[in-house]
Amino acid sequence: MEHRARAIRVRSYDGVDEVEVPVVPTTTVERAIPAWVDRLQLASRTVEGNIVEWSVQDSHGNIIAPSADVSELDSDEAYTIAPDLTPA
Amino acid sequence: MEISEQMPSAAESRVAPSQLYLEARLGEDPMAATEMLSTAHLRPYASACLSLHYGGRQAHPGDHLNFRIRPGEDRCASSPQTRCLLSFLIDMENARGELVGTCDFKRVTLIDLVSDLAARHAAQTRQPLTPEQRDGIAVVPPEVRYCLHFDPAGPPMSLHLKVPPILETDIDALKNRSNRIQLSRQDSDACPAPVTTFMSREVHRALEALGERSEQDNAEEACFLEGDVLYDSRSASFARVISECIPAVGAKQTGASVTINGLCWSHYRRTRSGRGILLGEGHSHPSMLVPRRTAVFMSPSDRGIHRQFFWQHFQCTCIVSKPAAQEVQIGIWGWYNGFIIPEHEAFVFDD
Incomplete structure (x- = not known):
């Protein structure tokens, strides 16, 4: 039988927060990111006036393609969501 | 209660x-x-x-x-x-x-x-x-x-x-076994840092090398700083011990900024030993950026990133500059009572 994740774990870039998020079928990582950012309360960490791009990685540091189907992610894995930061 | x-x-x-x-x-x-x-x-x-x-x-x-x-x-x-x-x-x-x-x-x-x-x-x-x-x-x-x-x-x-x-330590004893270095700070009025910074010799060398490369390439370069937070119950104070300096590989570099993107985080996660915690970020400022004065300063965006993404009391931002024919200049900014302040000294220990 085909295994599809019903929930996955997502953690913040600094490891402070981790949440379990239910998987919405046919949703891509890219589309899920705003909800994950919200669940992790990362939105309040964005620098005023700057749009922050986020990327998602597994625990081995492999970047998950934005087009990946969320339900095909591994429910035993913890995915990290990390921001683009531009110090100047 | x-x-x-x-x-x-x-x-x-x-x-x-x-x-x-x-x-x-x-x-x-x-x-x-x-x-x-x-x-x-x-x-x-x-x-x-x-x-x-x-x-x-x-x-x-x-x-x-x-x-x-x-x-x-x-x-x-x-x-x-x-x-x-x-x-x-x-x-x-x-x-x-x-x-x-x-x-x-x-x-x-x-x-x-x-x-x-x-x-x-x-x-x-x-x-x-x-x-x-x-x-x-x-x-x-x-x-x-x-x-x-x-x-x-x-x-x-x-x-x-x-x-x-948390890990208990004797900060004074640790200081005695380390070499004190003076930190650069342009926006002065440094307070006594509530968190004392220690870094390994290897990390210090890595920061020097980062500053040199940045100067040669005239491009900002970034790194992740990782290590431990120690607590001295006698003095009721904390120390951050930076034991790893992991370059932000894949960063988008320019002469006036560097973008730590997904590739950098990915490399960081693959490379880190996993023993420590994220203590902050470091990046260089080429001296060409501000020719007549030290390039070791916190820009508004540096402060914004520190405030929003490295907000824990022990986290720091480290800025490095290596003007030609000069010693490397290192500045470290940390938290003091809700304010981002420059620290005036750090301690380098042999591995």
């Missing part, structure tokens, strides 16, 4: 077991809670500001604390209309400890909090929250992580908190 409702003084914040933050605010009505959120929480203390007092004494790492709140026993139950909003500000990253709630310990998002307060306000006053009030709540800093709504008419509740264990 004694919970301070005052913002602690700088002296108090220095001795706080700052891996665990506990704050309680008691509102007589929903608007009081709203007012609390829109004023007190706006203070950008970010970290290490709240001290936890238990039974009239300071709590220490490793302590087990038990709280019990019963209707009629605590001042929060003095009025039947009282609503009690407890915000537990818990830094779970550095905690490596545990939080056990035998009550209904509910994690809420900011949106939940705003909605809840708005609903309470509307129920009582028949008026919606004004946009200003909503905005006031919406900028509650990210440290507000856990909230518990306590209904005085409800059953008693109890909380069991374990103050997280």
